[in-house]
Amino acid sequence: xxxxxxxxxxxxxxxxxxxxxxxxxxxxxxxxxxxxxxxxxxxxxxxxxxxxxxxxxxxxxxxxxxxxxxxxxxxxxxxxxxxxxxxxxxxxxxxxxxxxxxx
Amino acid sequence: xxxxxxxxxxxxxxxxxxxxxxxxxxxxxxxxxxxxxxxxxxxxxxxxxxxxxxxxxxxxxxxxxxxxxxxxxxxxxxxxxxxxxxxxxxxxxxxxxxxxxxxxxxxxxxxxxxxxxxxxxxxxxxxxxxxxxxxxxxxxxxxxxxxxxxxxxxxxxxxxxxxxxxxxxxxxxxxxxxxxxxxxxxxxxxxxxxxxxxxxxxxxxxxxxxxxxxxxxxxxxxxxxxxxxxxxxxxxxxxxxxxxxxxxxxxxxxxxxxxxxxxxxxxxxxxxxxxxxxxxxxxxxxxxxxxxxxxxxxxxxxxxxxxxxxxxxxxxxxxxxxxxxxxxxxxxxxxxxxxxxxxxxxxxxxxxxxxxxxxxxxxxxxxxxxxxxxxxxxxxxxxxxxxxxxxxxxxxxxxxxxxxxxxxxxxxxxxxxxxxxxxxxxxxxxxxxxxxxxxxxxxxxxxxxxxxxxxxxxxxxxxxxxxxxxxxxxxxxxxxxxxxxxxxxxxxxxxxxxxxxxxxxxxxxxxxxxxxxxxxxxxxxxxxxxxxxxxxxxxxxxxxxxxxxxxxxxxxxxxxxxxxxxxxxxxxxxxxxxxxxxxxxxxxxxxxxxxxxxxxxxxxxxxxxxxxxxxxxxxxxxxxxxxxxxxxxxxxxxxxxxxxxxxxxxxxxxxxxxxxxxxxxxxxxxxxxxxxxxxxxxxxxxxxxxxxxxxxxxx
Numbered sequence: 196x197x198x199x200x201x202x203x204x205x206x207x208x209x210x211x212x213x214x215x216x217x218x219x220x221x222x223x224x225x226x227x228x229x230x231x232x233x234x235x236x237x238x239x240x241x242x243x244x245x246x247x248x249x250x251x252x253x254x255x256x257x258x259x260x261x262x263x264x265x266x267x268x269x270x271x272x273x274x275x276x277x278x279x280x281x282x283x284x285x286x287x288x289x290x291x292x293x294x295x296x297x298x
Numbered sequence: 299x300x301x302x303x304x305x306x307x308x309x310x311x312x313x314x315x316x317x318x319x320x321x322x323x324x325x326x327x328x329x330x331x332x333x334x335x336x337x338x339x340x341x342x343x344x345x346x347x348x349x350x351x352x353x354x355x356x357x358x359x360x361x362x363x364x365x366x367x368x369x370x371x372x373x374x375x376x377x378x379x380x381x382x383x384x385x386x387x388x389x390x391x392x393x394x395x396x397x398x399x400x401x402x403x404x405x406x407x408x409x410x411x412x413x414x415x416x417x418x419x420x421x422x423x424x425x426x427x428x429x430x431x432x433x434x435x436x437x438x439x440x441x442x443x444x445x446x447x448x449x450x451x452x453x454x455x456x457x458x459x460x461x462x463x464x465x466x467x468x469x470x471x472x473x474x475x476x477x478x479x480x481x482x483x484x485x486x487x488x489x490x491x492x493x494x495x496x497x498x499x500x501x502x503x504x505x506x507x508x509x510x511x512x513x514x515x516x517x518x519x520x521x522x523x524x525x526x527x528x529x530x531x532x533x534x535x536x537x538x539x540x541x542x543x544x545x546x547x548x549x550x551x552x553x554x555x556x557x558x559x560x561x562x563x564x565x566x567x568x569x570x571x572x573x574x575x576x577x578x579x580x581x582x583x584x585x586x587x588x589x590x591x592x593x594x595x596x597x598x599x600x601x602x603x604x605x606x607x608x609x610x611x612x613x614x615x616x617x618x619x620x621x622x623x624x625x626x627x628x629x630x631x632x633x634x635x636x637x638x639x640x641x642x643x644x645x646x647x648x649x650x651x652x653x654x655x656x657x658x659x660x661x662x663x664x665x666x667x668x669x670x671x672x673x674x675x676x677x678x679x680x681x682x683x684x685x686x687x688x689x690x691x692x693x694x695x696x697x698x699x700x701x702x703x704x705x706x707x708x709x710x711x712x713x714x715x716x717x718x719x720x721x722x723x724x725x726x727x728x729x730x731x732x733x734x735x736x737x738x739x740x741x742x743x744x745x746x747x748x749x750x751x752x753x754x755x756x757x758x759x760x761x762x763x764x765x766x767x768x769x770x771x772x773x774x775x776x777x778x779x780x781x782x783x784x785x786x787x788x789x790x791x792x793x794x795x796x797x798x799x800x801x802x803x804x805x806x807x808x809x810x811x812x813x814x815x816x817x818x819x820x821x822x823x824x825x826x827x828x829x830x831x832x833x834x835x836x837x838x839x840x841x842x843x844x845x846x847x848x849x850x851x852x853x854x855x856x857x858x859x860x861x862x863x864x865x866x867x868x869x870x871x872x873x874x875x876x877x878x879x880x881x882x883x884x885x886x887x888x889x890x891x892x893x894x895x896x897x898x899x900x901x902x903x904x905x906x907x908x909x910x911x912x913x914x915x916x917x918x919x920x921x922x923x924x925x926x927x928x929x930x931x932x933x934x935x936x937x938x939x940x941x942x943x944x945x946x947x948x949x950x951x952x953x954x955x956x957x958x959x960x961x962x963x964x965x966x967x968x969x970x971x972x973x974x975x976x977x978x979x980x981x982x983x984x985x986x987x988x989x990x991x992x993x994x995x996x997x
Contacts, residue, residue: 290972293973
């Protein structure tokens with residue numbers, strides 16, 4: 196097993212844990228954490244493919260990841276903001292009770 | 299004073315306005331209705347006096363004063379209406395307003411117990427307004443419109459007690475009979491308009507009664523060598539004959555006595571029936587227009603004279619054999635209207651109008667007297683059941699006697715003598731024939747005779763009312779009825795009824811003196827010349843002979859009346875008529891009014907009924923069938939349409955809508971509102987996609 200595959204396996208594992216967290220948790224904040232995990236799994240993929248890619252001398256992979264992390268930070272801030280606003284509105288963070296989007 | 303010319307329209311407008319207001323009043327508001335009618339009439343009377351004074355101030359022979367205005371435009375022509383103030387209008391205005399005023403006052407007493415008092419005064423005021431409109435009209439069209447309103451109110455008032463079948467039938471008869479005459483009037487009017495392009499009587503030289511139009515009309519002839527002016531006049535005379543009850547259209551007037559007595563007095567004796575005579579007087583220039591050089595009177599005037607003379611004798615004969623107090627007066631009115639027509643035909647406007655005015659006063663007096671008698675006798679109208687009223691109703695008797703003597707034409711002191719004498723004198727000098735003179739004289743004899751008969755029956759002898767009441771169970775029941783307000787014994791009427799009688803009686807006597815041969819003021823006034831007082835008027839050739847002859851005739855008539863009815867007092871209501879005993883068959887023919895009604899019933903009315911049945915059949919089977927077929931066709935098409943609509947279009951749309959709605963319901967299941975649910979779907983799809991890609995890469 197080459198080192199790329201082990202990285203990819205790690206990142207797939209990380210993604211699966213994040214997905215499971217996002218799907219099974221009822222608390223919105225925990226769902227957000229799961230989403231962050233999946234994002235980081237993607238970042239790990241970026242790094243791994245860059246490192247074992249054809250031109251590792253160019254810093255494109257690093258650039259992408261830094262960019263992605265900063266976007267993820269902004270996204271986490273927005274997500275938390277939405278959760279706070281929803282909490283103020285409905286006095287709960289339980290996602291099962293937040294179903295007013297239903298048609 | 300010219301403002302009276304500008305505002306002459308107020309005279310008819312005020313009563314019409316009053317009628318309009320009282321039409322809106324409640325049935326109970328008796329006093330407002332009566333005071334509106336009487337008040338408007340009083341103001342109209344004062345205005346009429348102003349108008350009269352204005353015409354008095356005009357120089358003799360002045361052209362008629364007119365006020366014309368444009369009503370509406372049709373095509374490139376303006377239809378003009380207007381009013382005219384000449385001596386003819388002024389005299390009629392004063393007469394109509396004065397007689398109407400008195401009769402309105404009288405009606406307030408006579409109709410006191412009637413529950414439709416308000417409606418009565420509304421109709422009366424409308425009638426008076428329309429009649430005044432006829433009088434002032436300067437346009438044949440305006441005259442015709444008012445003429446028809448007058449006919450309508452006559453219909454409404456004859457049928458005032460419409461619950462009585464006879465009254466309803468009489469109203470219908472009056473309306474239809476006068477319509478037949480009015481058809482001729484309408485045709486004549488249309489013809490006149492076609493010829494002269496104007497219906498204004500006087501319009502500064504271009505009106506249809508003025509020289510240019512008359513010359514145009516006289517210049518043409520139609521069938522039988524009649525000039526167009528005569529033909530038009532005869533057609534218009536048809537309308538006048540219908541309104542004024544001339545033979546053969548007289549049948550409605552006696553039946554019209556079913557209306558309340560003040561109506562008989564106002565409409566069917568004094569004013570409306572005189573409208574026909576007035577119409578002929580108004581269009582007299584048209585009747586009298588003859589080609590240059592012709593000496594004989596025109597054909598139209600001859601027709602008017604003969605119809606008038608025949609009517610005068612015919613109706614007087616019938617009046618001899620009637621028993622209903624009002625029916626006698628009605629036939630007498632027909633007869634006197636015949637005299638007026640004859641007077642117009644032989645002697646011109648002044649002669650006919652003089653008799654019209656005097657007759658209006660004494661005939662209104664006689665009718666109101668008859669009303670007073672009927673009121674006093676609790677609704678009895680049969681002269682055989684009256685008698686002896688001289689003692690119980692002295693004022694009525696005296697005034698009635700004055701009216702009766704005026705109608706008979708008793709010499710020197712009664713107006714009827716002077717006006718009737720003027721007619722007879724003119725008839726004596728008529729160039730065509732002496733027959734109208736002899737017919738008129740015979741009519742005068744009959745008039746004196748039947749009026750004497752009536753007065754003896756009603757006022758002399760013993761009272762036969764109570765005796766008759768006992769014999770006739772129906773009548774007895776009528777008097778015992780608790781609703782009847784008056785006692786069984788005859789009684790004098792209240793002052794509101796007798797005062798108009800006294801005033802009218804005074805006029806019936808005095809009015810003759812404005813038109814005697816010594817001082818022919820009235821005739822001169824109408825004809826626009828100036829009158830002088832001189833006894834030389836009597837020296838006109840033949841005048842004294844005629845006066846003497848007519849006096850003898852009158853006294854002969856009175857004497858015959860006394861001989862038959864006054865010599866022995868009439869004792870019983872069942873006693874046969876004295877004349878009827880001598881010539882029973884002829885008397886019965888007279889009693890049935892020469893069977894004219896029966897004749898009409900057997901011919902015209904049967905023809906009309908047959909024709910209406912044909913029309914009914916045609917309507918029922920042909921037109922109705924056609925309409926039915928069309929309607930079935932339409933219903934069939936509608937049914938097919940409905941089927942198509944409901945079965946095909948609706949089902950298609952309904953099906954489409956339902957499937958769209960179901961699809962929406964199904965799709966809405968997917969949107970659960972739970973973000974995690976969506977995420978699950980995304981995750982499963984992702985996994986499926988990955989598996990699919992891997993599978994595809996392997997294959």
